[in-house]
Amino acid sequence: MISAAVLITSLLIAINASIGGTFLVLRRMGMLTDAIAHAILPGLVIGYLLAESRSSPLITLFAAATGLLVTLLIYWLNKYLNVWVEASTGMVYTSFFALGILGVTLFGENADLDTDCILYGELLWIPFRRPLSGTFLDFAPWAVWQQLMLLGLWAILLLPSWPIWKSISFDIDFARTQGLNVERKNVQLLALVSLSTVWSFEAVGAILVMGFMLLPAATAWLWVKRLEHMLALSIALAALSAIGGYVLAWWINLDPSTTMVLVSGTFFLLSLLWQRKSTLRVG
Amino acid sequence: MDLSNAVWVFIGCSLSGLLTALTGIPMYLRRQSLAGDALAHALLPGVCLGIWLSGYRDHWLVYLAGTGTGLLSIALVNAIHKRSKIPEDGATGISLVLFFGLGLALLSSMQRSGFGNSGVQHLIMGKAAAMLPSEVYVLGGLFVLALFLAWLLFRPLWLFCFDPEFAQSSGMPMRQTEWLLNLWVALVVTASIRSIGMVLTAALLITPAAIGHFLSFKPKYMIGISMLSAGFSGALAAWWSAYQPGISTGAAMVVLLSLFAFFVLLAWPNLGYLSRYWISLLEKKRWIQENILKELWKAKGLSDQELAFRCGISDAKSLRIKRSMAQQGLIEKEKGSWALSSLGQEKASSVVRRHRLWESYLHERLNLPADHLHDNAEIVEHLLTDELESRLEAILSKPEQDPHQSQIPYKKS
Numbered sequence: 001m002i003s004a005a006v007l008i009t010s011l012l013i014a015i016n017a018s019i020g021g022t023f024l025v026l027r028r029m030g031m032l033t034d035a036i037a038h039a040i041l042p043g044l045v046i047g048y049l050l051a052e053s054r055s056s057p058l059i060t061l062f063a064a065a066t067g068l069l070v071t072l073l074i075y076w077l078n079k080y081l082n083v084w085v086e087a088s089t090g091m092v093y094t095s096f097f098a099l100g101i102l103g104v105t106l107f108g109e110n111a112d113l114d115t116d117c118i119l120y121g122e123l124l125w126i127p128f129r130r131p132l133s134g135t136f137l138d139f140a141p142w143a144v145w146q147q148l149m150l151l152g153l154w155a156i157l158l159l160p161s162w163p164i165w166k167s168i169s170f171d172i173d174f175a176r177t178q179g180l181n182v183e184r185k186n187v188q189l190l191a192l193v194s195l196s197t198v199w200s201f202e203a204v205g206a207i208l209v210m211g212f213m214l215l216p217a218a219t220a221w222l223w224v225k226r227l228e229h230m231l232a233l234s235i236a237l238a239a240l241s242a243i244g245g246y247v248l249a250w251w252i253n254l255d256p257s258t259t260m261v262l263v264s265g266t267f268f269l270l271s272l273l274w275q276r277k278s279t280l281r282v283g
Numbered sequence: 284m285d286l287s288n289a290v291w292v293f294i295g296c297s298l299s300g301l302l303t304a305l306t307g308i309p310m311y312l313r314r315q316s317l318a319g320d321a322l323a324h325a326l327l328p329g330v331c332l333g334i335w336l337s338g339y340r341d342h343w344l345v346y347l348a349g350t351g352t353g354l355l356s357i358a359l360v361n362a363i364h365k366r367s368k369i370p371e372d373g374a375t376g377i378s379l380v381l382f383f384g385l386g387l388a389l390l391s392s393m394q395r396s397g398f399g400n401s402g403v404q405h406l407i408m409g410k411a412a413a414m415l416p417s418e419v420y421v422l423g424g425l426f427v428l429a430l431f432l433a434w435l436l437f438r439p440l441w442l443f444c445f446d447p448e449f450a451q452s453s454g455m456p457m458r459q460t461e462w463l464l465n466l467w468v469a470l471v472v473t474a475s476i477r478s479i480g481m482v483l484t485a486a487l488l489i490t491p492a493a494i495g496h497f498l499s500f501k502p503k504y505m506i507g508i509s510m511l512s513a514g515f516s517g518a519l520a521a522w523w524s525a526y527q528p529g530i531s532t533g534a535a536m537v538v539l540l541s542l543f544a545f546f547v548l549l550a551w552p553n554l555g556y557l558s559r560y561w562i563s564l565l566e567k568k569r570w571i572q573e574n575i576l577k578e579l580w581k582a583k584g585l586s587d588q589e590l591a592f593r594c595g596i597s598d599a600k601s602l603r604i605k606r607s608m609a610q611q612g613l614i615e616k617e618k619g620s621w622a623l624s625s626l627g628q629e630k631a632s633s634v635v636r637r638h639r640l641w642e643s644y645l646h647e648r649l650n651l652p653a654d655h656l657h658d659n660a661e662i663v664e665h666l667l668t669d670e671l672e673s674r675l676e677a678i679l680s681k682p683e684q685d686p687h688q689s690q691i692p693y694k695k696s
Contacts, residue, residue, distance in 0.1 A: 025369070025370075025373045028370045028372055028373070029372070030370070030372040030373035030374075030375070030376040030377075031317050031372040031375060031376050033376060034317075034320070034376055034379065038482070077548065080556060081497070081548055081556060083493060083497070083548070084311075084314060084316075084493075086314060086315075086316045086317045086372075087311060087316050087489055087492070087493045088493075089316075089317065090316045090317060090319075090320055090485055090486070090488075090489035090490070090493075091486070091489055091490045091493055091541065091544060094482075094483055094485050094486030094489070094490065094537055094541070095486065095490075095537065095538065095541030095542075095544070095545070097482060097483065097534075097537075098483055098486065098533075098534040098535075098536075098537035098538045098541065099534075099538055099541075101408060101483075101531050101533075101534035102530060102531060102534040102535055102538050104531075105529055105530045105531045105534065106527075106529065106530055205387075207324070207379075207380065207383050207482070208380065208383075208384060208387070210376055210379070210380045211377075211380035211381070211384055214373060214376045214377050214380065215377060215380070215381075218369050218373055218377055221368065221369060222367055222368075222369070253392075253395075254388055254391060254392065255387070255388075255391055258384050258387045258388045258391070259388070261380060261381070261384040262381075262384050262385065262388060265377075265380075265381040265384065268377065268381075269381075272362075272363060272366065272367060275366075275367060
């Protein structure tokens with residue numbers, strides 16, 4: 001059974017995630033995706049408990065704020081208390097994740113949350129979650145609208161200041177000497193990444209979001225050099241692995257989010273092997 | 284042994300806390316904490332495979348396969364990092380998610396084919412309540428072995444962590460040591476999964492070591508503090524979950540440990556953030572007070588606004604600080620404006636003396652031109668101690684004037 005709604009949603013999720021991933025991989029902030037993906041959990045739990053429903057904007061707000069808070073906390077521990085950055089990353093995200101798990105196990109029944117949904121996500125349930133019935137929005141699932149909104153936000157963030165993003169991605173010190181407000185751009189980027197993680201979380205699970213972000217971007221980086229090309233290629237790869245993963249999932253009866261990451265990972269490993277061979281040939 | 288389940292859980296949780304904390308220290312010191320995180324996630328496919336092949340979750344195959352995939356993930360990180368332009372943290376993330384994805388695929392197909400009862404579903408989040416005595420024995424054995432190895436190999440290991448260049452130059456087999464260490468981490472994490480779960484093991488590898496390192500630089504104290512904090516949080520979490528069986532013991536353990544960590548970072552005397560912030564506030568206040576004394580010493584009968592302006596602070600702040608100085612008996616009100624008391628006179632002349640002595644020193648000994656002295660002396664005048672001051676006096680043999688031909692006010696003796 002192939003559902004168009006699930007396919008379109010996962011395509012959009014993959015595309016949005018790969019846009020954020022491109023910048024994170026270039027900026028050497030890859031493990032921040034790990035931190036954000038784990039750390040939004042307590043925000044989600046608090047949101048669920050307060051809103052008592054699964055589709056309240058309060059949840060998104062809390063979870064995205066937690067994601068951003070975690071990155072700021074990591075930065076703060078590193079800057080003011082000289083905690084090594086990898087240690088502060090590990091400390092902060094695990095503490096948030098543990099708090100979330102504790103919350104789920106304490107109040108799980110009330111919040112309609114369980115650990116399986118945190119891990120695998122519930123891509124297959126997407127078509128059944130629709131916004132206000134009777135309005136024109138009803139024609140597509142909630143997740144599709146969220147992802148379209150996110151795509152718009154990425155466009156608003158990136159397009160007007162494309163050269164700035166370019167210089168921040170490749171040579172942050174140069175960007176600083178040019179008087180660009182690098183910290184503000186950082187916060188904007190991380191806020192959108194956080195939002196993107198929150199909106200993908202329900203569909204693809206906490207840890208696999210990372211794969212959606214990092215894998216296509218890293219694969220693209222192996223092949224091309226220009227930021228425009230890298231972004232385009234990583235979007236294309238993300239789309240391809242979403243479709244391929246969906247078909248594979250349907251074929252061997254697994255969770256689609258897992259197979260999408262595996263397909264994407266296969267692309268990455270093949271590129272790594274191929275690149276190694278070609279560099280050997282040249283050298 | 285015939286013990287109740289709660290006691291087994293209690294012993295198991297404390298042991299896995301102690302064991303992972305000890306194991307995490309080398310990873311932390313070599314700045315590879317996140318590699319430990321990746322390794323912990325990457326055990327999933329191996330552990331699943333082991334359970335699938337053997338049918339038991341405490342079979343030796345489980346430990347073997349789990350350790351195997353853990354090591355493979357580190358190998359993948361190294362391969363990506365060395366053979367492409369992808370930076371190390373990206374490589375770590377990729378390796379983590381790939382192995383974890385593979386593990387999830389295995390896990391869900393196993394759950395579908397009827398392995399639901401063997402406890403595979405608890406591998407990721409952990410379920411301490413389901414701990415088997417055999418698993419506690421493994422933990423205990425590993426802990427004793429870890430203590431023995433740490434005692435036996437303490438010096439070379441410490442060298443390996445702290446000064447790899449020197450270790451290499453003195454003939455230590457670096458690559459082999461590194462892989463043996465990774466092997467040990469993988470083994471320990473596989474053994475602790477039952478109590479903490481895969482995702483949160485990273486916390487026990489990283490957080491105790493960070494606490495220990497924050498509180499002490501001495502190796503033995505650092506190790507002791509880390510192990511104690513992790514062991515205690517394990518014991519407390521087991522106790523908590525005995526009273527409230529629904530909670531996840533691993534998560535409780537990590538929450539307790541992290542609370543302690545954040546408490547230490549925030550509020551530990553002398554080292555914590557609050558303490559440092561308080562000290563810097565006091566220090567700032569002292570600088571401002573000394574500046575006020577100096578300005579009053581230089582020009583008598585300054586108006587309040589003029590004084591605040593010369594010290595670069597707001598009128599309100601200057602008023603607040605002057606009130607506190609009046610309470611300390613440093614200044615007193617005289618004909619509507621502030622003047623120095625005899626105590627204040629003494630302190631102010633000391634600040635001015637240090638300023639001018641330092642300027643003379645910079646000029647004579649360091650050969651700085653006369654127009655480059657003032658800014659630095661503005662800082663150093665607050666830092667010099669009595670001892671340094673008398674050294675300066677002796678070195679410069681009590682000059683009458685500073686390089687700008689101002690008199691240096693000496694103590695009348």
